Amino acid sequence: MSSTTYTDAVVDRATRHRDGPRLLLSVDLHVLHEVSSPQAFTMLADRALPVRDPSRSVGIPDHVVSTVPRRTGSDDPRAQRMLDVFSTNLARTGIEEIPLDSADHGIVHVSVSESGRVLPGQVVVCGDSHTTTLGALGALAWGIGTSEVAHVLATQAVWTPVQPVVGLRVTGTPGPGAGAKDVVLRVCGELSPRWGVGRRIEWSGPYIDGTSMAERFTLCNMAAELGARSALIPPDETTWEYLAQRLTPERLAGARAATEELTRAVTAAPVAATVDVDGLAPQVSWGTNLSHVADVDGRVPTSVPDDQRRAFEAALAYAGLAPGQELSSVEVQHAFVGSCTNGRIEDLRAAAAVVAGHRVAPSVRAVVVPGSRRVAQQAQEEGIRDVLVGAGFLWREPGCSSCVAINGDTIPRGERCVSSSNRNFEGRQGAGAITHLASPATVAASAITGRLAHPGEVTR
Ligand SMILES: CC(C)[C@H](C(=O)O)[C@@H](O)C(=O)O
Numbered sequence: 001m002s003s004t005t006y007t008d009a010v011v012d013r014a015t016r017h018r019d020g021p022r023l024l025l026s027v028d029l030h031v032l033h034e035v036s037s038p039q040a041f042t043m044l045a046d047r048a049l050p051v052r053d054p055s056r057s058v059g060i061p062d063h064v065v066s067t068v069p070r071r072t073g074s075d076d077p078r079a080q081r082m083l084d085v086f087s088t089n090l091a092r093t094g095i096e097e098i099p100l101d102s103a104d105h106g107i108v109h110v111s112v113s114e115s116g117r118v119l120p121g122q123v124v125v126c127g128d129s130h131t132t133t134l135g136a137l138g139a140l141a142w143g144i145g146t147s148e149v150a151h152v153l154a155t156q157a158v159w160t161p162v163q164p165v166v167g168l169r170v171t172g173t174p175g176p177g178a179g180a181k182d183v184v185l186r187v188c189g190e191l192s193p194r195w196g197v198g199r200r201i202e203w204s205g206p207y208i209d210g211t212s213m214a215e216r217f218t219l220c221n222m223a224a225e226l227g228a229r230s231a232l233i234p235p236d237e238t239t240w241e242y243l244a245q246r247l248t249p250e251r252l253a254g255a256r257a258a259t260e261e262l263t264r265a266v267t268a269a270p271v272a273a274t275v276d277v278d279g280l281a282p283q284v285s286w287g288t289n290l291s292h293v294a295d296v297d298g299r300v301p302t303s304v305p306d307d308q309r310r311a312f313e314a315a316l317a318y319a320g321l322a323p324g325q326e327l328s329s330v331e332v333q334h335a336f337v338g339s340c341t342n343g344r345i346e347d348l349r350a351a352a353a354v355v356a357g358h359r360v361a362p363s364v365r366a367v368v369v370p371g372s373r374r375v376a377q378q379a380q381e382e383g384i385r386d387v388l389v390g391a392g393f394l395w396r397e398p399g400c401s402s403c404v405a406i407n408g409d410t411i412p413r414g415e416r417c418v419s420s421s422n423r424n425f426e427g428r429q430g431a432g433a434i435t436h437l438a439s440p441a442t443v444a445a446s447a448i449t450g451r452l453a454h455p456g457e458v459t460r
């Protein structure tokens with residue numbers, strides 16, 4: 001018998017039907033948000049199809065919601081209409097909504113993980129590319145398109161191609177001031193943005209074994225930027241400790257028993273790439289895709305392989321940078337701590353640790369948007385909110401906010417934002433806005449200095 005990876009075992013358990021190169025998998029949890037679901041509900045209504053199992057779906061408004069304190073929805077009538085349609089669709093079909101004022105509210109991927117809705121071995125889908133985040137819990141989780149959302153609503157199952165499972169091994173210990181965000185930026189920089197296309201990734205190696213859950217969420221979140229359908233970390237004691245804080249003892253025991261059964265004969269995925277992050281410096285993206293990554297105390301590259309030259313020049317022109325330019329000379333006007341990549345309590349702690357005792361530079365507008373209400377609440381209780389606000393950060397309500405800037409939290413044209421989010425495409429944070437992706441610690445240090453900065457510049 002050929003060996004089976006953890007991912008294969010999850011796929012096998014969920015398979016309802018096989019049709020040549022395609023599998024029909026049962027969906028354990030379907031997460032919906034207001035942007036990718038309206039047409040799906042319309043498709044269902046047009047064909048008079050009911051939702052097959054509303055109890056296995058949950059809807060959370062996050063992308064277009066205002067983040068202004070005491071918000072109730074959106075100030076923009078079009079966005080408000082989207083929120084209203086979303087609520088109506090959920091109520092009409094009997095799907096639970098986690099509304100803005102719920103203790104469980106947050107960005108979809110943050111909310112469903114911290115409220116204990118996601119378990120190892122589950123198949124989880126959402127009309128959102130960063131659903132890979134939930135692979136941190138050992139779930140097989142990926143983003144689907146709107147017509148697939150309709151299909152899942154109608155059948156509680158999803159078609160997926162048979163795909164190879166590959167190991168992505170990470171070794172070494174990052175250097176001072178560097179963490180999981182720097183690691184995943186480096187991984188994206190070293191492998192191509194298409195490295196994961198057509199593959200299911202299993203993270204492995206000594207670095208991964210030692211990561212916290214917060215770090216795992218960051219890593220799996222950004223695996224979407226490698227083009228992978230899914231990326232996960234098979235469950236270990238770290239996973240179970242996280243779940244123990246969120247599940248009743250009975251549910252926890254049930255989930256553990258099911259996982260033990262599932263994983264009895266699994267073997268590690270064959271390693272397709274190894275990235276060594278020993279001594280890694282904090283990373284920052286300088287261009288317009290995830291291969292444009294460098295040490296924050298380093299320089300923009302001076303040359304690239306010929307086949308990348310055009311993209312390189314276009315990225316430099318868009319970002320207003322020159323080959324060989326020192327990144328620590330690049331001034332920023334905005335600093336954003338938030339998103340499903342780095343909007344968790346650990347991320348806010350990391351930012352607060354850097355800014356404590358310092359002031360945000362007068363030339364910078366620095367904003368914290370917690371990933372969820374729980375994160376916001378905990379930050380308040382721990383005094384982290386006070387540290388950040390005391391240093392000059394603006395404090396907002398949870399949501400996607402400037403990560404994708406479709407809720408009004410737009411970065412103006414020509415202005416530069418150092419951001420703890422995950423995408424740096426042209427116009428991602430607003431038409432003509434320039435994005436530098438970094439860790440929360442680097443965002444915090446840059447907010448203080450007014451230019452891209454190594455956290456050590458501020459803390460040492
Ligand atoms: C709006 C949504 C469909 C989109 C996604 O799929 O990822 C967004 O979350 C993003 O990060 O670009």
Ligand code: SF4
Pocket residue numbers: 063107108128130339340341399400403404421422
């Ligand atoms: S925070 Fe950003 S990456 Fe995450 S779901 Fe929202 S828009 Fe997408």
